Amino acid sequence: MSSDAETIYERVAKLEDETALLRSEIDILKRALRNKIARHEIARIKSGEDIDSIID
Structure with a gap:
């Protein structure tokens, strides 16, 4: 595996940030x-x- 490759943990962290x-x-x-x-x-x-209001 290349050192430039993104780990699954880094990818999950990025996806959490995007979410x-x-x-x-x-x-x-x-x-x-x-x-x-x-x-x-x-x-x-x-x-x-x-x-009638439609807002709670």
């Missing part, structure tokens, strides 16, 4: 979507509509 980064990005997108939905609901309420 953590993707989860962080998903959390940011979820917060942005919740904010957009909340702004939309507020606008509908201000216009006099009676709505």
Whole structure:
């Protein structure tokens, strides 16, 4: 095996880092979507509509 070859442990560590980064990005997108939905609901309420929230 070559010294340049990546060990399985190094590869797993890289994949874990990538997974953590993707989860962080998903959390940011979820917060942005919740904010957009909340702004939309507020606008509908201000216009006099009676709505049920879809946000928990």
